[in-house]
Amino acid sequence: MRKIFTALFVVFFGIVLLLGISRTIPLTKYEDKIVPTSAGGAFIEKKVNITTENYKDYKDVIFGETRDAETGSANMVTSVVVNYRAFDTLGEITVLFLAAVGVSLLMGGSGKKKRLGKSGFILKTAAGILFPVMLITGIYIFTHGHLTPGGGFPGGSMIASSFLLLYLADEKFELKLKGFKVAEGVAGTLFIVIGAVGLMAGGYFLMNFLPTGTVGNLFSAGIVPIIYVLIGLKVGSEITGVLSDMMTVEVHE
Amino acid sequence: MIRLASLILILIGLYGVFSTRNVIKILVGVNIMELGVNIFIISIGFVNGGLAPILTSGSFSSALNFVDPLAQAIVLTSIVIGLGITTLGLVFARKIHVNYGTYDLSKIGGGSDD
Amino acid sequence: MINPVFMIAIPLGLAFISLIFKKASKWILVAGVTINVVMLFLLEWGSVAMGGFRIPYGIQLMLSSYSFTGLAVVNIMFFVILLISFDKVEKNSVVLLTALAGMNGMILTMDLFNLFVFMEITAISAYILSMKGKKPEHSFNYLVLGSIGGVIFLLGTIIFYAQTGTLNMAIISSPVQQSAFDFSSATLFIPFFLIFAGMAVEAKLIPFGGWVKGVYGNADRLTGPLFSSVYAAAILFAMGRVFGELFVLNETIVIIVVITGLITFAFGEAAAFRQTKMRRILLFSSIGQSGLAVIMLALGFYFPAVLLIVNNALSKFIMFTITGKLQESYGTENYKELKGAFYKNKMTGVAFSIAALSMAGLPLFFGFYAKLNVLTALFGGGNWFIPAVILIFAIVEGAYFIRLLISLWAPGKEGEYADAKHAVETRKLFKPISVAIIFMLSLVILAAGLFPDFAGKTITSGAKAPFTMSQLKGGE
Numbered sequence: 001m002r003k004i005f006t007a008l009f010v011v012f013f014g015i016v017l018l019l020g021i022s023r024t025i026p027l028t029k030y031e032d033k034i035v036p037t038s039a040g041g042a043f044i045e046k047k048v049n050i051t052t053e054n055y056k057d058y059k060d061v062i063f064g065e066t067r068d069a070e071t072g073s074a075n076m077v078t079s080v081v082v083n084y085r086a087f088d089t090l091g092e093i094t095v096l097f098l099a100a101v102g103v104s105l106l107m108g109g110s111g112k113k114k115r116l117g118k119s120g121f122i123l124k125t126a127a128g129i130l131f132p133v134m135l136i137t138g139i140y141i142f143t144h145g146h147l148t149p150g151g152g153f154p155g156g157s158m159i160a161s162s163f164l165l166l167y168l169a170d171e172k173f174e175l176k177l178k179g180f181k182v183a184e185g186v187a188g189t190l191f192i193v194i195g196a197v198g199l200m201a202g203g204y205f206l207m208n209f210l211p212t213g214t215v216g217n218l219f220s221a222g223i224v225p226i227i228y229v230l231i232g233l234k235v236g237s238e239i240t241g242v243l244s245d246m247m248t249v250e251v252h253e
Numbered sequence: 254m255i256r257l258a259s260l261i262l263i264l265i266g267l268y269g270v271f272s273t274r275n276v277i278k279i280l281v282g283v284n285i286m287e288l289g290v291n292i293f294i295i296s297i298g299f300v301n302g303g304l305a306p307i308l309t310s311g312s313f314s315s316a317l318n319f320v321d322p323l324a325q326a327i328v329l330t331s332i333v334i335g336l337g338i339t340t341l342g343l344v345f346a347r348k349i350h351v352n353y354g355t356y357d358l359s360k361i362g363g364g365s366d367d
Numbered sequence: 368m369i370n371p372v373f374m375i376a377i378p379l380g381l382a383f384i385s386l387i388f389k390k391a392s393k394w395i396l397v398a399g400v401t402i403n404v405v406m407l408f409l410l411e412w413g414s415v416a417m418g419g420f421r422i423p424y425g426i427q428l429m430l431s432s433y434s435f436t437g438l439a440v441v442n443i444m445f446f447v448i449l450l451i452s453f454d455k456v457e458k459n460s461v462v463l464l465t466a467l468a469g470m471n472g473m474i475l476t477m478d479l480f481n482l483f484v485f486m487e488i489t490a491i492s493a494y495i496l497s498m499k500g501k502k503p504e505h506s507f508n509y510l511v512l513g514s515i516g517g518v519i520f521l522l523g524t525i526i527f528y529a530q531t532g533t534l535n536m537a538i539i540s541s542p543v544q545q546s547a548f549d550f551s552s553a554t555l556f557i558p559f560f561l562i563f564a565g566m567a568v569e570a571k572l573i574p575f576g577g578w579v580k581g582v583y584g585n586a587d588r589l590t591g592p593l594f595s596s597v598y599a600a601a602i603l604f605a606m607g608r609v610f611g612e613l614f615v616l617n618e619t620i621v622i623i624v625v626i627t628g629l630i631t632f633a634f635g636e637a638a639a640f641r642q643t644k645m646r647r648i649l650l651f652s653s654i655g656q657s658g659l660a661v662i663m664l665a666l667g668f669y670f671p672a673v674l675l676i677v678n679n680a681l682s683k684f685i686m687f688t689i690t691g692k693l694q695e696s697y698g699t700e701n702y703k704e705l706k707g708a709f710y711k712n713k714m715t716g717v718a719f720s721i722a723a724l725s726m727a728g729l730p731l732f733f734g735f736y737a738k739l740n741v742l743t744a745l746f747g748g749g750n751w752f753i754p755a756v757i758l759i760f761a762i763v764e765g766a767y768f769i770r771l772l773i774s775l776w777a778p779g780k781e782g783e784y785a786d787a788k789h790a791v792e793t794r795k796l797f798k799p800i801s802v803a804i805i806f807m808l809s810l811v812i813l814a815a816g817l818f819p820d821f822a823g824k825t826i827t828s829g830a831k832a833p834f835t836m837s838q839l840k841g842g843e
Contacts, residue, residue: 006272014264018257020557025297025529027256032301063313076306076319080326087417087426091472091484092330094379094465095491099337101386101461102495106344149307153333181386188383192376198418205372206418215308242340246347263522270511279511286518293522297529324528327480331521334487338514341494345510348503361504 072212073146073221127169134162142232156235180237262289298324368411382464396460437604455589466492505581520565583650588691596680631658674737718809
């Protein structure tokens with residue numbers, strides 16, 4: 001009964017929604033070029049000089065050659081996430097931080113804990129080999145966030161997955177989480193401190209105040225790789241903390 | 254076509270949330286809705302024949318035809334927010350199980366008299 | 368002069384720090400909230416760019432007189448609630464700091480996607496705080512409904528982005544944009560409706576507000592006033608911002624919003640009449656007030672709307688706090704079992720009565736001034752149906768509040784001589800200092816009601832419509 005009502009409601013709502021949306025934006029055809037006045041198009045159009053609105057003054061950004069570009073990052077999505085919309089990223093890490101705090105508040109009981117699951121022989125041996133590989137790959141991903149796809153979030157998740165592998169492989173494995181919590185707090189505070197330094201150095205919160213170097217080098221793009229390293233550490237330690245809290249179960253006797 | 258498919262995903266997720274009383278299935282429905290919205294956002298940024306918005310030695314100049322990077326940045330944030338909500342939802346589901354012994358919301362008394 | 372971003376950055380930074388220094392987290396919380404309240408009066412007005420990037424590339428925050436009023440209500444009420452219910456914070460200090468940062472962000476931002484992110488921060492902190500009521504099924508309900516609201520809001524934002532290419536509220540509604548893109552009434556309706564529906568879940572409107580009964584009904588002395596005055600004020604101010612910036616372009620959406628608000632108001636007041644548990648009465652009253660404020664915001668009458676929000680924030684804080692304390696001391700919230708509870712605690716009782724009578728809209732109180740402005744604005748706009756409905760349900764509201772007050776003050780049955788013997792046995796309620804604070808706030812309500820012009824001028828300088836495009840360009 002409930003399913004029928006829900007299905008009817010969803011179908012009705014869906015038809016209204018689809019009709020409405022199909023009249024505002026095309027549902028099957030795509031553009032051929034980004035509209036230059038859109039914010040997204042501007043990120044690609046804006047190349048070296050920001051003080052002018054005249055697009056003809058902009059020069060193309062060439063990989064490996066352009067120096068002192070506005071962002072300096074070869075990965076355009078990174079420059080959007082960490083530079084142009086860094087405030088949204090601050091909000092995003094706050095969401096994840098809050099979720100992790102909530103998990104540890106609600107699941108962190110004081111009763112006796114029991115770990116779940118037994119693992120087989122293959123997992124136990126493979127974990128020893130895979131763990132360092134996954135860890136290094138995760139670190140690679142977030143340190144090269146401005147050159148390759150990825151960045152702090154996938155990198156941090158990979159680090160957490162490598163710890164998850166250790167948890168699954170050995171049921172007596174316990175991590176000392178105090179170090180993780182300190183890393184998480186320090187990383188978050190440093191993010192805000194960098195923003196405040198930007199405010200003092202250049203007059204705007206989260207402004208890019210370091211030199212941006214040549215596009216394509218490892219040490220380029222100003223504060224972008226620093227922030228991504230901080231985000232990677234923060235996300236990795238948060239998700240590991242969440243996993244550790246969820247893998248243990250209180251024993252009610 | 255992808256835009257249509259992602260909107261249908263959102264509707265499927267909506268159906269999933271309201272048609273079942275199992276807590277875990279409701280969370281799966283929320284996840285499907287978020288998945289649909291994320292795919293929709295990415296499809297907004299697509300241009301015909303566009304390249305991935307990264308400068309490499311292959312696509313070395315910013316004068317080429319790239320896909321919209323802002324849409325992808327929005328999706329990045331949205332995925333992480335969805336992760337946070339799912340985590341918290343699972344913790345609440347666990348608490349429901351610890352308190353009532355079941356994942357089925359219809360077997361829990363409403364607690365609302367009056 | 369301090370950059371307004373510090374209203375958000377300082378609580379957030381302190382929240383990160385208190386993860387390292389767990390033992391001192393309560394004091395960090397107090398320090399953070401105090402710093403915010405002090406900074407409120409030292410802020411630099413105008414628009415602020417994040418990272419130095421102009422719109423449409425960057426994010427803008429805007430401190431206008433409208434957002435200043437919102438910040439003042441949120442931060443000052445948060446501070447007062449913390450002072451009085453400090454013992455109820457337990458381990459939630461990090462969550463509270465982040466919630467404060469999220470709410471400040473909601474009020475200040477001019478960017479739709481930034482608003483989404485801060486709404487999610489605020490909502491997640493509310494989910495965690497609602498678990499203090501020890502009823503996970505209600506918190507779960509809240510979480511599911513809230514995240515569906517967020518998804519729908521995001522969908523609306525993205526449709527706006529697809530149409531106009533920008534996420535900034537001012538640019539979407541600017542005349543330049545209007546001429547560049549072909550906006551007709553039909554194409555604007557769906558994204559507007561989706562954005563409104565997404566925010567309506569948090570704003571407790573019917574039919575989106577199914578979570579309110581469970582969450583508010585189990586709120587304790589800290590979360591009750593926090594949800595009903597601070598969170599409610601934040602979402603209503605954010606809705607006013609969105610309405611003022613975006614909704615001017617379409618009339619159909621205004622009609623739908625007003626109808627939803629009216630149904631919410633009628634439902635809230637009617638449902639409150641039937642309840643005997645005090646928290647239920649207060650939560651349905653909150654739903655009703657929310658609907659009323661939304662009607663005012665949608666029609667563009669910002670001054671009455673802000674008066675309503677401020678009155679609601681002050682009164683609900685007082686009533687929820689006292690209800691929470693009654694629940695703790697007497698073990699019940701049923702007003703029929705609490706006969707004569709105020710007979711022995713007169714100061715507390717007077718404060719509660721002032722708040723309740725202000726909500727009911729009796730003359731001499733602030734609530735009367737607020738309702739008067741509401742009705743004047745509506746009649747002045749040529750409308751007669753909406754004020755008629757409001758007046759009818761205002762009578763209902765007055766009835767149940769007065770019934771509540773009579774039961775709480777009068778110890779005996781009708782016709783009997785009031786004697787201390789018939790009252791509920793005396794329990795100590797509040798420490799004297801808390802009574803003093805609550806009483807002083809109720810005096811604010813009384814004073815604002817007795818000298819309405821003064822109150823009006825203070826808030827008028829706060830409730831002008833959200834800004835214009837020229838202010839944005841010039842304030843860089």
